[in-house]
Amino acid sequence: MVVVMMIMMVMAMVSEANMIEQTCKETPDFNLCVSLLDSDPRGSSADTSGLALILVDKIKGLATKTLKEINSLYKKRPELKQALDECSRRYNTILKADVPEAIEAISKGVPKFGEDGVIDAGVEAAVCEGEFKGKSPLTSLTKSMQKVSNVARAIVRMLL
């Protein structure tokens, strides 16, 4: 019957949504966590490892976006070159070292190296922010990275 199917569909959706919500409740930023995972098509059927990998992917995307912004700032704010250079180095580390390390570690079941990678993403963002001595043009992006890093590390911790 239509009603029975309706009930089954709702229950399935509730339990899928539950996995994300139960997981996100254990992170420091429930809302951010839910919106990152809900907005990803893989989120609905992922286990904890899968959710962690989605977050790592968000870190990757955010790092790429931030690097683009850094590159555009070289022309607009040439006086910030030194800080931009250091930020470039830090964000390239996120993209080339932290993210691949985290993906490999989480996929292969040695999550502690994944934790290292996602924690470091937050560290690198904070260091980059600090380079501007309080007058950063990247604050919104670096703060986002720190927040996403905190959520990601909480989820990776669940794998330990």
Added chain:
Amino acid sequence: MARSESLLPVTSQHDPLSESSSNSIPETRRRKPTKVHLVVYSGFLLIALYITLIVTHTRPVSTKGANDEKTVASRARLAGVSEKSNEHIWKMSDDREGEAFAWNNTMLSWQRTAFHFQPEKNWMNDPDGPLFYKGWYHFFYQYNPNAAVWGDIVWGHAVSKDLIHWLHLPFAMVPDQWYDANGVWTGSATFLDDGSIVMLYTGSTDKFVQVQNLAYPEDPNDPLLLKWTKFSGNPVLEPPPGIGDKDFRDPTTAWKTSDGKWRITIGSKINRTGISLVYDTVDFKTYEKHDILLHQVPNTGMWECVDFYPVSKTKHHGLDTSVNGPDVRHIVKASMDDTRIDHYAIGTYYDSNGTWVPDNPSIDVGISTGLRYDYGKFYASKTFYDQHKGRRILWGWIGESDSEAADVQKGWSSLQAIPRTVVLDTKTKKNLIQWPVKEIESLRLRSKKFHKKIGPGTVVPVDVGPADQIDIEAEFKLKNEDLEVIFGDDSVEDDKDFSCETSGGATLRGALGPFGFSVLADQSLSEQTLVYFYVTKGKDSKLKTFFCTDTSKSTMANDVVKPVYGSFVPVLKGEKLTMRILVDHSIVEGFGQGGRTCITSRVYPTKAIYGATKLFLFNNATDATVTASFKVWQMNSAFIHPFSAVDDLVVPSST
């Protein structure tokens, strides 16, 4: 499964990563039924479902908020096991927020050590299969050939005649089979009765399953053991029922049972209980799994790198892994995945059923207040029996405490501790004693002896010339009068709650401490690492001594973890306080009371480098005058380099 938008909570459509938080409000819409009876029936059903949705989407009562600096309480803490305090907490130094800092190559190249094992570049982690064979000590290790972070793991290989002067060899094993395609991970060596070697190691298969594999030297006549053959029937062990595919790794050295079989143990977990599985074998190819575990401890999480070995109750030499008998205690050690701490406990092994029971269950393996090999940065450690000199030797992986960007910039990451001998403390009988292998003394160059009496609140420079490659052996005495004052003074309370980690470091002044050395310091002490004793009045007016290392002011850099490490150290009646410190650029290894309490730290000064590195002696106690008698040696480099034909001809001067 098709999604029915009408029944999902609708979140706001803006970019989830933008600053303002998204408020999601669950919405439902009612469907219009087609028949009156169904209307009522479905209506009630929908109300019930709506309530369910509301309940499951309730926001959690406590949120940790947007505070970037707090960590989430791990399950270890929630389960009553205290979380390793500060190692995982990275905080932008409060006083340096908004200060720009960048590493330059001068600072970074100074960090490479002179006499600690490290490959020429890239990432290293766990020690593997250490052994002595045909005149050479062999060391294998987890290595990433492609980056300065973990990944793409192969077995690196090096040899030495004396555990100090290492020569790099080609990789021993790489991921070239389906059963280790995703990683040639940690393993251990066993010597068979005929003197031949078998190696058991964990492979991460092409499907990411953790399995155990057998390998052996391709040519037993090659003393360098350059090439290794993997058994054609690999894997020899797969995760058993009830054990996760990714919770099965790091097989130990095997020991002989009284039946004449070989027995190994492998760490794992069941839910949050750390366990050690037991297998018996005759040929290392087929195994019988025991139904009973060697041991298990609830709430400790995954046990990695389990180690199991006998120690003599009365003698100071090492024992082969198969030794058993009335003179023997057995050590179970495991690396706790949750906390990155290596814990061990002393207990009794029952060979008949392959179980082990700790002497003191309240400090069982993995309990946060239990014993550790090292109270600083030290993980994935592994011992082996050195049949050449009759010693049990401990290797420990010392990771970095800096940012990965710095590791990438400098091109390498991680060290090994100086190999340590391990014996049971025959005096206390309750802990092990570790000490750097004697061969390290061959690196000692000129020395200077000092005898200094320093009053409360004093720092004195110690002139030794260069101070970034030194070996210090020191003895401290407190004046009897000072001790009596403390004992007699009822207003001086028992310091029940002191711990190095929570003390905030060496700036916390007590009547009888802290006092010790300031290493890797610059002239103005703007950067310094403090290795010290802190003596307190304990229960029953007895003295209680702590050995700590404070790295909180070790560097001006803002992307480095700077913890205070340490622990209680047993000091027996009549003993003087002694400490030994090995300083080797970015690593400091401290040994309290002859190796009863050991602390390894990673330190990254920006100013106290090269000729600017100084040594100081300090006494920050409020009441006690301390007399320090000590000797400081300059340490030579070990000149670790790739093996060449010339190296085969060199005979070491000391044996």
